[in-house]
Amino acid sequence: MRGLWTTARVRSAEERVLAATPPGALMRRAALGVAAVALELLGGGRRVGLLVGSGNNGGDALWAGYYLRKRGVAVFAVLLSPDKAHAEGLAAFRRAGGRVVDRLPPVDLAVDGIVGLSARGPLRPDAAAHVADLDAPVLAVDLPSGIDPDTGAAPGPHVRARATVTFGCLKPVHALADCGEVRLVDLGLGPELGGPDLLELEPEDVGAAWPVPGPESDKYTQGVTGVAAGSATYPGAAVLATGAAVLATSGMVRYAGAAAEAVRARWPEAICTGSITDAGRVQAWVAGPGLGTGLGSEAVLRTVLEAGVPVCADADAITMLANNPDLWDARDPDTPLVLTPHDREYERLAGPVGEDRVAAARRAAEKFRAVVLLKGHVTVVAGPDGRTLVNRARSSWAATAGSGDVLAGVLGSLLAAGLDPVLAAGCAAKVHALAAELAAAGAPIPASALLRALPDAIRAVRSR
Numbered sequence: 431m432r433g434l435w436t437t438a439r440v441r442s443a444e445e446r447v448l449a450a451t452p453p454g455a456l457m458r459r460a461a462l463g464v465a466a467v468a469l470e471l472l473g474g475g476r477r478v479g480l481l482v483g484s485g486n487n488g489g490d491a492l493w494a495g496y497y498l499r500k501r502g503v504a505v506f507a508v509l510l511s512p513d514k515a516h517a518e519g520l521a522a523f524r525r526a527g528g529r530v531v532d533r534l535p536p537v538d539l540a541v542d543g544i545v546g547l548s549a550r551g552p553l554r555p556d557a558a559a560h561v562a563d564l565d566a567p568v569l570a571v572d573l574p575s576g577i578d579p580d581t582g583a584a585p586g587p588h589v590r591a592r593a594t595v596t597f598g599c600l601k602p603v604h605a606l607a608d609c610g611e612v613r614l615v616d617l618g619l620g621p622e623l624g625g626p627d628l629l630e631l632e633p634e635d636v637g638a639a640w641p642v643p644g645p646e647s648d649k650y651t652q653g654v655t656g657v658a659a660g661s662a663t664y665p666g667a668a669v670l671a672t673g674a675a676v677l678a679t680s681g682m683v684r685y686a687g688a689a690a691e692a693v694r695a696r697w698p699e700a701i702c703t704g705s706i707t708d709a710g711r712v713q714a715w716v717a718g719p720g721l722g723t724g725l726g727s728e729a730v731l732r733t734v735l736e737a738g739v740p741v742c743a744d745a746d747a748i749t750m751l752a753n754n755p756d757l758w759d760a761r762d763p764d765t766p767l768v769l770t771p772h773d774r775e776y777e778r779l780a781g782p783v784g785e786d787r788v789a790a791a792r793r794a795a796e797k798f799r800a801v802v803l804l805k806g807h808v809t810v811v812a813g814p815d816g817r818t819l820v821n822r823a824r825s826s827w828a829a830t831a832g833s834g835d836v837l838a839g840v841l842g843s844l845l846a847a848g849l850d851p852v853l854a855a856g857c858a859a860k861v862h863a864l865a866a867e868l869a870a871a872g873a874p875i876p877a878s879a880l881l882r883a884l885p886d887a888i889r890a891v892r893s894r
């Protein structure tokens with residue numbers, strides 16, 4: 431698990447460490463780390479350009495330029511605010527033979543020291559113009575400038591980094607936005623940081639949590655997943671959600687609804703009935719994909735919410751909950767509920783997502799006392815207790831019709847197996863994104879291919 435700390439937390443930890451270290455020591459340690467990665471990225475290249483902003487981020491870049499000069503690299507620096515450039519860094523850079531220029535000449539690598547933790551908003555026009563001019567790979571200092579450190583939002587011009595060297599700890603931007611390869615330089619902040627604000631599951635965490643049968647298991651002990659999805663109009667959603675539950679764990683799956691024929695034809699191992707009242711006992715329900723929003727569907731959702739087992743409410747179930755607040759009363763508040771909206775469904779429930787997806791997921795989790803999995807390229811899982819997991823997909827091939835139905839089925843089966851709902855949601859998101867990546871291998875895929883890749887994705891995380 432990787433922890434991520436917001437800028438406010440980093441700053442307060444840094445203040446305490448700074449007070450206990452000689453002046454400039456932390457910056458030089460940070461800059462040495464930047465110079466080391468720059469040398470790696472340079473390969474045979476010998477020319478580096480620095481874009482230097484007005485704060486300590488620029489100071490890091492100038493000190494890195496100093497260390498690179500000591501290794502015989504030609505280094506050029508553009509000072510975006512010459513009067514405010516970090517004084518000691520600039521003096522050291524000049525002493526070592528670094529050249530201050532108005533515009534970068536052709537270089538093999540650019541170092542982005544424009545702005546770091548104090549960044550607000552997109553790059554300012556002068557900085558944006560220098561960035562637009564670059565045609566060398568960029569090494570970002572702390573974070574790619576123009577991206578918000580805490581939300582990962584990049585509402586305008588920003589740096590696209592080949593790699594980022596960050597200091598002390600990872601910040602939300604490193605999980606929420608594209609920072610290239612991220613390297614961490616230890617500044618000894620550890621004891622001062624406290625617990626992280628956000629967590630990112632690593633493949634091995636997902637592999638360790640994934641439910642697998644043991645010698646004592648039978649089909650019931652591993653959890654029975656109920657699927658209330660699909661309709662005469664949308665049988666496919668039922669086939670995908672049920673299939674995902676069938677493939678994700680080895681417990682049993684019961685399907686109840688109007689697509690029973692289609693589901694039985696594709697998944698003979700699922701126990702199918704036409705009506706929720708005949709479904710039998712389950713340990714968790716997945717409700718919503720392709721279900722429709724009419725009165726009959728509302729009755730189904732009510733039954734599921736009253737069942738006293740964890741529920742994953744997706745798609746039409748979310749729309750019904752948004753349109754008909756009475757439905758919330760059916761819910762036993764002590765039984766876990768996981769809502770899996772995409773941005774438009776979120777808006778129906780809780781207003782616009784806005785640029786801070788983490789805050790949005792947390793807002794809804796608190797409001798509904800539910801686990802909220804906000805889908806997208808960056809998926810955020812927030813629990814009503816404030817626990818928050820983030821997962822940034824490494825590809826976008828999952829953006830295809832029916833892909834959400836697969837996610838809901840996987841998540842439902844993890845709930846049925848008894849996983850903690852926040853962990854279940856985080857594991858489902860990670861395996862779903864990995865399955866999309868494996869299935870696609872560089873070419874578009876339908877959701878049914880994503881579904882077929884679930885076993886490969888589960889094997890991949892379990893082998894870590």
Ligand SMILES: NC(=O)C1=CN([C@@H]2O[C@H](COP(=O)(O)OP(=O)(O)OC[C@H]3O[C@@H](n4cnc5c(N)ncnc54)[C@H](O)[C@@H]3O)[C@@H](O)[C@H]2O)[C@@H](O)CC1
Nearest residue numbers: 444457485486487545546547548549550551552553554572
């Ligand atoms: N505090 C510490 O102990 C350490 C800090 N370090 C560095 O210090 C950085 C933070 O330094 P500062 O707090 O001085 O601030 P920054 O260097 O992040 O920002 C400096 C200034 O940039 C300008 N700016 C803000 N948004 C901008 C935008 N969108 N476009 C262009 N310019 C913008 C603002 O005027 C801001 O005050 C970290 O990111 C890290 O690189 C490292 O040296 C390690 C040690």
Ligand SMILES: Nc1ncnc2c1ncn2[C@@H]1O[C@H](COP(=O)(O)OP(=O)(O)O)[C@@H](O)[C@H]1O
Nearest residue numbers: 772805806807823826828829831832833834835
């Ligand atoms: N650009 C993207 N990159 C990676 N994953 C994405 C992207 N867009 C959507 N996804 C993922 O694909 C799934 C889409 O779900 P959803 O929007 O409900 O689609 P559908 O309703 O067609 O099934 C979600 O798991 C989401 O996280």
Ligand SMILES: [K+]
Nearest residue numbers: 542545571573
């Ligand atoms: K930067």
